[in-house]
Amino acid sequence: MITLAVSVTLLILGYLVYGRVAERFFGTDPVRVTPAFTKNDGIDYIPMKGWRVFMIQFLNIAGLGPIFGAILGAMYGPVVYLWIVLGCIFIGATHDYFGGMLSLRHDGASLPELVGTYLGKPMRMFLRVFTLFLLIFVGVAFVSGPAKLLFAMSGFSLPFWLGLIFLYYILATLLPIDKIIGLLYPFFGAALLFMAIGVFGGLIVNWAGGNITLMELTPASLTNFQPDAATNTIFPFLFIVVSCGAISGFHATQSPLMARCLKSEKQGRHIFYGAMVAEGIVAMIWATAAMNYMGDVHGLNYAFTHPLADNPDVTPDPAWLVNEICRSWLGKTGAIIAVIGVVACPVTSGDTAFRSARLTIADMLKIPQKKISSRLLIVVPVFALAFVLTFVMKDEFARIWKFVGISNQALAAITCWTIAMYLGLRGKNHLMMSLPALFLTAVCITYLLAAPNTGGGLALPMKVSLTAGIVFASAVFALFLAVLRKKRLAENQ
Numbered sequence: 341m342i343t344l345a346v347s348v349t350l351l352i353l354g355y356l357v358y359g360r361v362a363e364r365f366f367g368t369d370p371v372r373v374t375p376a377f378t379k380n381d382g383i384d385y386i387p388m389k390g391w392r393v394f395m396i397q398f399l400n401i402a403g404l405g406p407i408f409g410a411i412l413g414a415m416y417g418p419v420v421y422l423w424i425v426l427g428c429i430f431i432g433a434t435h436d437y438f439g440g441m442l443s444l445r446h447d448g449a450s451l452p453e454l455v456g457t458y459l460g461k462p463m464r465m466f467l468r469v470f471t472l473f474l475l476i477f478v479g480v481a482f483v484s485g486p487a488k489l490l491f492a493m494s495g496f497s498l499p500f501w502l503g504l505i506f507l508y509y510i511l512a513t514l515l516p517i518d519k520i521i522g523l524l525y526p527f528f529g530a531a532l533l534f535m536a537i538g539v540f541g542g543l544i545v546n547w548a549g550g551n552i553t554l555m556e557l558t559p560a561s562l563t564n565f566q567p568d569a570a571t572n573t574i575f576p577f578l579f580i581v582v583s584c585g586a587i588s589g590f591h592a593t594q595s596p597l598m599a600r601c602l603k604s605e606k607q608g609r610h611i612f613y614g615a616m617v618a619e620g621i622v623a624m625i626w627a628t629a630a631m632n633y634m635g636d637v638h639g640l641n642y643a644f645t646h647p648l649a650d651n652p653d654v655t656p657d658p659a660w661l662v663n664e665i666c667r668s669w670l671g672k673t674g675a676i677i678a679v680i681g682v683v684a685c686p687v688t689s690g691d692t693a694f695r696s697a698r699l700t701i702a703d704m705l706k707i708p709q710k711k712i713s714s715r716l717l718i719v720v721p722v723f724a725l726a727f728v729l730t731f732v733m734k735d736e737f738a739r740i741w742k743f744v745g746i747s748n749q750a751l752a753a754i755t756c757w758t759i760a761m762y763l764g765l766r767g768k769n770h771l772m773m774s775l776p777a778l779f780l781t782a783v784c785i786t787y788l789l790a791a792p793n794t795g796g797g798l799a800l801p802m803k804v805s806l807t808a809g810i811v812f813a814s815a816v817f818a819l820f821l822a823v824l825r826k827k828r829l830a831e832n833q
Contacts, residue, residue, distance in 0.1 A: 341547050343418065343557040344628050347425050351620050352504065354429030359613040362434050365768065366441055366769035370606045375448040375599065381710045384518045384699065385448065388601040389609060393448065395529035396521060396601075398615040401436070401691035402532060402595040405584025406623035407681065408658040413582035413623075414630040416574060417565035417637045418557040423578060424627065428620030431776040433613045435587055435752060438759040438773065440612035441593035441605070448600035450594045450696070450703045455754060457518075458761040467754065468704050471593060474747045475697040476722065478507065480729045481744060482690030486683045502730070505687060510723055513698055514516045514715050517601065521691065528688055531680045535666070538677065539629050542669030552632045565637040567645060573802060576786040576809070579743050585623025587780070589751025590744075591616070592698045605785030629665055630658075697722055746787055746796055753780035759822060764824045765831070774820060782813035 376387040404480035413420040443449055446457065452471050457466025487501040494501075512520045555561060566572040579586075598611060634640045643656045654660070659682055666681070687721045701718045702709050709715055756777035764770040786809030791797025800808075 341544070341554050343421055344554065344624065347421055347551050347624050348621055350425050351428060351617050351624070352631070354425075354433065355614055356541070356618040358429055359433065359437070359609050359617070362437050362613065362772075363609045363774065366438060366608075368441075368605045368608060368667055370604055372605055374444060374602050376601050376602060376603060379447060379600070381708075383709050383715075384597070385437070385600045386516065386518050387603045388518060388522060390603070390607045392522060392526055393601050393607065394611050394615060395526040396517075397594070397598045397611050397687075398618055399525050399529040399532060399688050400597065400692045401588065401591045401615060402529075402584065402619045402622060403685040404682070405588065405590075405689070406619045407626045408687070409582045409584050410471045410623040410627040411630040411658040411661055413578060414627045415566055415637065415641050416578050416581075417563060418561045418631070419564070419574060420578065420582060420627050421557050422629075423582055423583050424618070424620055424623050427579075427582075428616060428623075431756075431779075432585075432587035432591075432620065433616035434772065435759070435776065436591050436595060436616040437609060437613040438762075439592045439755055440599050441608045442600060442759060442762060443596040443599040444605060444608065448596050449478055450596050450700045451751075451755065453703050455758045458758045458765070459754075463754070469699065471700055471751070472697055472746070473595060474744065474751065475687055475693045475700065476726055476729070477747075478693040478744055479697070480726050482686035482693070483509075483726070483730050486687050489679075489683050491828075504518075505690075506723065506727065508687070509691050510719065513694045513719055514712070517597065517695075521578060521695075524722065525688060528680070528684050531677065532622070532685060533618070535677045535681050536625050538670045538674065538728060538811070539665060540625045542665070543625070543629060543632075553636075554628065554632050555636060565641060567641050571802075575806070576783040576790065579780075579783045580749055580787050582623070583745065583748045583752075585620050585627075587752050589748045589753070590693075592751060593700070594692055596699065597692065597696060626662075630661060633661065633665055633668075633703040691727075694719075694722065694726070743796060746784065746791075749780055749787075750784045753777055753784055756780060757816075761824060761827075762818065765827055770824070774817065777820075778813050778817050781816050782809045785809040785812045794821050 374387075376385055379385045380387070385742035410420070410424070413423070442454055443451075446454060449457075452464055452467040455467045479783040482503055483502065487498060487505055490496070490501045500525045520676075543552075543554070547554055564572075564574050584590075586709065595612060602608065604610065630640055631637055634643050643661075645655075647653065647655045662682060666678035668674075670677060698718050699709070701707070701722070702714075707714050707717065756773045760770040760774035760777055765774060786805045787797060789798050789800045789808055790802050792799050
């Protein structure tokens with residue numbers, strides 16, 4: 341319990357202390373008029389109350405990410421605590437804050453346009469394609485899963501639920517942000533927080549009652565508990581498995597949605613940095629619950645690699661564990677919360693993914709979105725593609741999600757390099773973001789080289805992969821410094 345309590349305390353202190361450091365470092369201007377007013381179109385640019393924007397941002401970036409990712413990360417043991425706490429405070433929340441504020445300063449621009457402004461036109465074109473594919477794949481990944489769960493819990497057919505979810509996605513993508521998303525998300529976000537608080541309470545009650553013994557972070561426990569630790573190493577795999585809760589590039593695609601709704605730059609720390617810290621706390625709670633619900637980490641790893649004794653057709657996974665924990669610790673209420681968590685959360689990640697895709701295309705093609713016809717011009721082909729992909733890859737969620745995982749961190753690395761360039765060009769110390777960018781670049785390259793073919797990698801030996809990852813990241817860092825110097829010289833001429 342000591343590790344959990346200290347970790348949550350550190351995350352809160354991170355928001356109060358380091359979040360304020362980041363805010364002052366960026367140079368918040370409370371008087372500056374935000375795009376919500378200067379570009380108000382009643383569709384995407386709408387001034388909204390801070391608490392509502394926070395809840396939308398929280399659910400946009402959270403969903404199932406800090407639950408499922410944290411559960412899988414718990415298989416590595418207490419070392420996951422270090423990544424969640426340190427990653428969230430010094431990388432993830434800072435990445436989200438600077439990314440959101442950068443979009444705010446550029447009239448709510450989407451991520452590819454920001455990247456192009458600071459890293460050049462080739463990177464803009466690459467990221468336009470990369471981001472669009474990521475957003476569409478995220479949306480597709482969160483269609484079949486919820487539909488199958490709803491089908492299992494009801495008497496309605498699978499096509500019915502698929503059609504209903506697609507209809508909701510289309511409406512959420514088309515309508516003004518305050519009509520569906522602005523109305524529903526605060527309730528869904530509150531449910532996600534309630535679930536986390538309930539599980540946290542369950543941890544305390546069961547620990548105090550002697551029903552569970554919580555594993556603590558000690559020098560002895562700083563080891564890899566994975567059954568195949570030799571191949572499933574902490575670096576780089578843990579840093580890919582646990583993205584949401586520590587650092588996630590997907591957040592950079594979502595923050596512009598909220599940057600278009602802020603009334604003041606002073607809200608930035610509360611919404612961007614604060615929502616990420618809240619996500620980190622959720623991840624900590626679920627990592628702890630997963631690590632100890634089955635007795636210990638060994639019990640968790642055994643459960644996830646062996647079928648159930650009373651049902652050999654079922655091999656437990658994160659969704660199964662979430663359901664078990666909620667039902668066991670929260671009773672009948674837990675069953676309802678589990679439904680919300682396992683169904684509503686992915687749905688609310690899917691709808692904003694498609695909405696971000698619309699805005700990315702609109703920014704790319706410079707198509708104003710005030711008219712419904714202009715929105716339909718983008719939405720129709722996007723959803724036509726998503727519909728086809730849903731049925732082509734209906735049973736390929738695992739494969740899709742592996743692609744999303746590595747893409748997530750690659751996007752985070754690119755976003756960090758972009759922010760670092762922005763800071764450097766303004767005469768500020770870029771190391772706050774360039775060092776995280778360096779680290780994430782090494783993680784991504786090492787993963788792509790070392791991961792098995794089924795995980796999207798080349799299955800090269802770890803020593804070779806790690807060496808190549810470090811060399812490549814160092815080369816990118818050197819290139820970054822050279823480009824920054826060149827841009828500074830050009831500005832001074």
